[in-house]
Each structure stands twice: as structure tokens, then as C-alpha cells.
Amino acid sequence: MKPEALAKTGEPRPGEPTSREEGARKPTKRRDAMVLSVLPLYVFTFLFVIGPLVYMLVLSFLRRAEVWGVTLEFTFENYANILKPVYLKTFLESLKLACLTTLLVALFGYPFGYFMARQNAAWKRRIMVLLMIPFWTSSLVRLYGWIIIFRANGVLDGLLMALNITNAPLKVLYTYAAVVVGMVYALVPFMIFAVYSSAEKLDWQLVEAARDLGATPFQAFWTVSFKLTLPGLLSGIVLTFIPSMGLFFIADILGGNKVVLVGNLIQEQLMKARNWPFAAALSVVLLTLTSIMIALYRKISGVKDLEGLV
Amino acid sequence: MKKTAIAVLVLFLFASLLAGCAKKEAQPQLNLFTWEGMFPQEVLEAFTKETGIVINYSNFDFNETMLAKLEAAKGRDYDLVIADDYIIETVISRGLAQKLDKSKISNFGNINPIYQGQFYDPKDEYTVPYGAGVQTIVYNDDAVDIDIKGYADLWDPSLADTLGIIANHRVINGMALKVLGESYNTEDLDTIRRAGQKLLELAPNIRIIKDDNLQDDLLSGEIDVAVMYTSQVTMAKLANPDLRVVFPTEGIGFGIMANFIPSNAPNPDAAHKFIDFILRPEISAQCFEWLGYYCTNKAADDLIADEYKDFLTLPEDFTGDMEMIRSVSADAEEVHTEVWTEFKAACGQS
Numbered sequence: 001m002k003p004e005a006l007a008k009t010g011e012p013r014p015g016e017p018t019s020r021e022e023g024a025r026k027p028t029k030r031r032d033a034m035v036l037s038v039l040p041l042y043v044f045t046f047l048f049v050i051g052p053l054v055y056m057l058v059l060s061f062l063r064r065a066e067v068w069g070v071t072l073e074f075t076f077e078n079y080a081n082i083l084k085p086v087y088l089k090t091f092l093e094s095l096k097l098a099c100l101t102t103l104l105v106a107l108f109g110y111p112f113g114y115f116m117a118r119q120n121a122a123w124k125r126r127i128m129v130l131l132m133i134p135f136w137t138s139s140l141v142r143l144y145g146w147i148i149i150f151r152a153n154g155v156l157d158g159l160l161m162a163l164n165i166t167n168a169p170l171k172v173l174y175t176y177a178a179v180v181v182g183m184v185y186a187l188v189p190f191m192i193f194a195v196y197s198s199a200e201k202l203d204w205q206l207v208e209a210a211r212d213l214g215a216t217p218f219q220a221f222w223t224v225s226f227k228l229t230l231p232g233l234l235s236g237i238v239l240t241f242i243p244s245m246g247l248f249f250i251a252d253i254l255g256g257n258k259v260v261l262v263g264n265l266i267q268e269q270l271m272k273a274r275n276w277p278f279a280a281a282l283s284v285v286l287l288t289l290t291s292i293m294i295a296l297y298r299k300i301s302g303v304k305d306l307e308g309l310v
Numbered sequence: 311m312k313k314t315a316i317a318v319l320v321l322f323l324f325a326s327l328l329a330g331c332a333k334k335e336a337q338p339q340l341n342l343f344t345w346e347g348m349f350p351q352e353v354l355e356a357f358t359k360e361t362g363i364v365i366n367y368s369n370f371d372f373n374e375t376m377l378a379k380l381e382a383a384k385g386r387d388y389d390l391v392i393a394d395d396y397i398i399e400t401v402i403s404r405g406l407a408q409k410l411d412k413s414k415i416s417n418f419g420n421i422n423p424i425y426q427g428q429f430y431d432p433k434d435e436y437t438v439p440y441g442a443g444v445q446t447i448v449y450n451d452d453a454v455d456i457d458i459k460g461y462a463d464l465w466d467p468s469l470a471d472t473l474g475i476i477a478n479h480r481v482i483n484g485m486a487l488k489v490l491g492e493s494y495n496t497e498d499l500d501t502i503r504r505a506g507q508k509l510l511e512l513a514p515n516i517r518i519i520k521d522d523n524l525q526d527d528l529l530s531g532e533i534d535v536a537v538m539y540t541s542q543v544t545m546a547k548l549a550n551p552d553l554r555v556v557f558p559t560e561g562i563g564f565g566i567m568a569n570f571i572p573s574n575a576p577n578p579d580a581a582h583k584f585i586d587f588i589l590r591p592e593i594s595a596q597c598f599e600w601l602g603y604y605c606t607n608k609a610a611d612d613l614i615a616d617e618y619k620d621f622l623t624l625p626e627d628f629t630g631d632m633e634m635i636r637s638v639s640a641d642a643e644e645v646h647t648e649v650w651t652e653f654k655a656a657c658g659q660s
Contacts, residue, residue: 066640068377068400081644086652093655152532171471173532174518176658256518257477258658260651271372272479273647 060280070277078281087265087282091289094261097251098244101183105240108184109191110233114225116192117199131189143182143253150178150254174256182250187243191236198232199225238297242290262286338363340580343376344392345369348440349588350600357587363580373397380406385573390581392440395566396637399430407436407570414582417589420609424624425566429636437568438585441603443540444564445481447556448525448547453534460559461485464535465512474518474533479650480635481563482519483509485537488560494635497642506649513656528553544602544621555621563635567603598622 060078062070081087116127134142149155150173160166172178202225210220248263257264262282269279338361346369354365370376373394380388385406393401401407412418415438425439449458455468464473464485475482484494486505496502517533518524525546528536536546546553571581588597594610599618605611611623638646 064640068404084648086648086655089655090651151527151530153530169531171517171532252520255658256474257520258516258518258654260655260658265651268479268651269647271374273643274374275644275647 056280056283059277060284062277064275064277068274078278079285081278082281082285090260090262090265091285093259094245094263094286097179097183097259097261098241100180101187101244102237102241104180104184105188105191106233106237109188109236109240110195110229112188113192113195113232113236114199114229116196117202131192135189139186140249140253142185143250146178146182146185146254147173173254174258176255176259179251179255179259182254183244183247186247186250187240190239190243191233194236194239195229195232198229198235202228234297238294241293245286245290338580339366339389339577340364340584341366341368341387341389341576342392342584343368343370343379343388343390345371348392348601349597353588353593353597356593357584360587361580361583363577363583365584377401377406380572383572386576388572389575389577390569390571390584392567392569395428395430395568395634398437398568398570399637401570402431402436406573408573408575408578409435410438410571410585411578411582414579415586415589417586417609420589420591420594420607422606422608422611422624424628425564425606428566429634431568437570438589439566439568439606440588441598441601442564442566442606443603444557445476445485445537445539446543447535447537447558448528448543448553449535449556450528450531451552451554453531458535458554458556460556461537462489462560464515464537465489467514469515469535471515471517472534473512473515474520474524474527474536474538475516476524476538477519477521479646482537482653483646483649484563484635485560486512488558494563494633495638497639499642499645502642502645502649506645506652509649509653510656513653513659516657519654519657525549540604540621541602544618547621548617563633564604565635566606 059070061074061076063073063075063077065071082091116124119127147154151157152169152171152173154173156172157166157169160170161168206224206228207220210224211217215223245261246263248261248267251257251259251261251264263286266279266282266286269275269282340363342365344367354367358364368388370379374397376391376393377397377400380391380401381404385408391401398407418438421439425442426434431437447458447461447464453472456463456466458464480494483502483505486508487494487496487501490501490505490508492501492505518527523542524536524538525542527533528538528546529549536542538546543555547555569585571578575581587593589607591607591609591613594605594607595613598605598607598610599614599622602622604624605614605622614622637643
């Protein structure tokens, strides 16, 4: 493995002109074994990742049949359809919600992850367990928990009215605010873990050094800690932003179906309107958009390694 | 030592596999494919006890999923399917259903004729109805100032942010079509667009759009008025008998669920037996009280308990004059989707 890796990454130095061929010839036996052992992975990837993607891409250029299924007829119609204002708006709406969610998640998640990394080992473990416990229940069930909190005369209303802050039910459930809370709740752990894992690796002596050299606490944080935890924050952003473009059931359950995201549209086209090609086209566009987003992040941040994510 | 242990284990596995096969062959099967919870457990058990036929109940969430599976299996795998009217029309047109052998269904005559001869099976060759639903308006009298008589009243400004509707685009768009005096199934694209404009005016009144458990929101006071399915009306009325149920004056579109036997069903005999079994009046009554849909078995009407009668059986003077929602052309369907998406987004804005 080693010689080959070197050959690939390192510039061929003058002294070893044939290192590439040599590297390929020597460990053939080992390589055969390696190929055999990773073969299932390739087959799996091909069958369950590439295959469906190609299928989706092909489907997006077909036309829906009159009653059921699709006809083998090439068309750009589905993509043209997406340009209608009503569907473009769903993309904008998704983008808006995803940005808002990501911003809020970063605001809550970053400090949490950062200070979690500064606790001693016992507390780190305890906090970790507390963060993990909710994952033992299905996310759907947890969302239903929010319904109980938000609904008219529910937990939230009861509390606010008992404290004399409000005197009538707030009707929070089935509003945009409820959707945002649900999204932030569902995604904030990803941010916390991402920030935590990079803050944990942070060498605190560097911060101390900065302080010794006269930096204020904020300066030390901004110039040293923040820069060094940036990969964690960015991978947290990717981990939050991308699912929030696609999460549709939160808008369904907490938003009363009134916030129409691309995910909702795809689901409805597939399950109810039976327009599979259009659903496929929407998915292709969504996929392209999110890929562009990732590329942009990497470009802007200059971080190649998003905590081993991308 | 280890090898013998493994060999013994493998042998055991094979033995149990064979035993499993043997058992399966000995007992006749019925592969029933429908939504979850269509029958009370006692009815299924009684059938197995009487006939010795074991029921394998598998379920689907959407009619569309059912059709996709049936298509993939080329009409094999399942013996009996219960699904909605419009999809059965497609199933039959694609040759995925087989004609019933009525000589094996002695209780065929019990079916309420109002639910027979419908568009999906005009000669009643393929299907036996099992429950029908309408979309009705249910409201909480104390919280609503106006007297709601039909769909048009839902547009009343006094109902701002109090209305919950089901998430079925054809039903809701159809509601606007009916208010405009048009047919549910119009293929005229401009008419559908006009209905869309009309729907946008309804947006400020909408609080929830959802299919599941809408009755809970009505009961908890989250909404005061709901347009919902018969089964939900049943549950709401059982929990709160004071709720008012309105059959919209604009006309009701029944949705009918029906049994059919797939074209290459492995055990059609078992399927016929089951259909005949659930058509018995006393079994039917038990099923419909549990299911909460309109009883499609005339012989069972009298057996249904009084507290359910109001919403499980039709009024005496009911003529059956109703329009059902049917599949429309791809173009019309596309405009319906567009109108619906726009409407939902508008509900979120207001």
C-alpha cells in the first residue's frame, strides 16, 4: 500500500523514475486480496448508490404516463416545470428554512460543543450520555412530544398562563416558529458533536500562550480557538444544512403541512400525484444544489478536511 | 470439535427450515393485502377457526404502493386486496384483477346496491365493496358563530385560522370546484385554475392540512371546523357527541373501498371464502362498527348498534345521487398539483 500511495501523491523525483510501475508490480498478491476484500463494497455502492442515482436521472427525462407509470419518451418538460414560480418558490422556501435552521443551530450548538470540550472527563461523559439518550427514541416520537408541548392548552400554554405571562392559548402549533424549533431540535446534536470533536483536539496551551502574550480572552478565542475549531463548525454546518434541505416530515407534523418544502413536494409527487418523472427531476435539482453548497463551503473555508466528513 | 459443532448447528437450521416448509404446506393460506387495521382481530381469528385457513396480513400505506407491488409481482403473491375505487379502476384496466366466481359467494346479494355498478367496475364482475367514506364538515357549535351548511360557508371570514382539512388535493380542489358549481372530475384546465383562485381566498382560514388523526385537533380545540374522512368523523363523534356533522349541500363524493382478487392469486378459493365470510350480516356489522366507515352491506344495516347508526348507515331517503372522484388526464392532474401547491404555500403565508 505504502509505495503506491507515495507514487500517487508525491512528485516523481529524479532519482526514482520508475517508482510507479515498480509499486504496481511488487505486491500483486496482496493487492488481489485487497481487491477481493473491497469488492463487496464496490458492488454495494454500485447497486445501491450509483444504480438508483442513474435510475433517478433517467427517470427525470421521461414523461409521465396518462394513468400510471412512465412512457419512454425523452423530454425536458420536468425541468422546465420546475421553473414555474410556484415550484421555484418551494426551493426558495427550503433554502430560507435551511439557512435559518443552520444559523440557529450554529448559535446554540457551537458554544455548547466548545464548553463541553472544556469539562473534565467525567462531565464530558455525562453530557455525552444526556445528548445520546433522546436518540434511543425514534425522531418521529420525539416530534410528537413537541406537539404535546405546543398544542392549544398544552404544556407551554399551561406554563405561560400559570405564570400569568399570557392569558389565552398561544396557538404555536402549526406555525412557522414551531417548524423552526422542530428543525433546530432535530439537528442541533450534529453540530454539538462536530464542534466538540474538533474543540477536544484543541491544544489549550496555545490559548494560554496567546493570553500570556497579552491577548484579551476574546482575542485569544477569536484568533486561536475559533480558527482551530473552524473545521468542526463547518462540518457541523454541512451536517445541518444538507439534511434541513430535505427534512420534510417536520414541516408536515409541526407545520400542519403549510410550509411547502422541496422535500414535501417530492414526496407528494411520488406518493399522491403519481408524477414520478417530476419527482425525479426535483430530486436531481435538489441533489445538484446541495453538492454545489458543499463545494462552496470547501472553497470559501479553504478547509479540505471537514472533520473527515467530505 | 468446533467443526462438528458447526455441522450440528447447520443441520439444525436445515431441519427447522424443512419443518417450516412442511407446516406451510399443510395449512391453506390467505394472503391479504390492505391498509393496516381493516378488520377486528376477532373476525380474522373466527375465520381461521372456522375454515382452517391461515391469514397472512400484509399492509400498505398508499394505494399507489399497492399497485406498484402488484405490478412487480404480475398479479401473484396476494390472494385478496382491499383498496380505493380509483386505483381499482387502474388495476382492472391493466388486467391485474380476476373476475369473481359468484357461485362461491352466497352472500353476494347482501351488498347495498347503492355502492354497486360504480365507474371502476360497472358490471360488478371484479369487486365487492368494503366500506365507503364521504368527506363531511364537522364543527364545534360553541366556537363557531355561523351556521355551516355547505362548503361555501367555509370561506366565511369569521372562521379565520380555525379550519382543518385533509391533505387530499383532489378532495380539497374539488371542494372549490363544487362551490363554483363544477364537477369534481372536470378536465377543463381553466376551470381547475379558477378553482385554484377560489381556494387562495380560503387560505387565511386554514390552520392545518393533514390526513392522519385530524379528529384529535378538533377534539383538543386546536381547530373548530374540520373537513375530514368518515372514519375520523366516527372517532370524533364517539369522543364528543355534541359535534355537528354537516353533509355539504353542494353534493358529496363517496369513496368506496373494495375487495378484488389479483389475476394470478395463488389461493383464489380462500379469497372467495373470505369475501363470503365478511359479507355475513353479523360479521359485517362487527367489522363496520370497528372500521368506522359507511356500511356497504344492506343486510347488516339493521344489526349496527344505535350509537353508530347515524354515521355508519345512509339516511332512508338517500337516493345515491352523488359524484365520485375519478382519475383525470395527466394534464388536468398537473394543474391540480400546481393549484394545490400554491394553495398550501398561501396557507403558510397568511
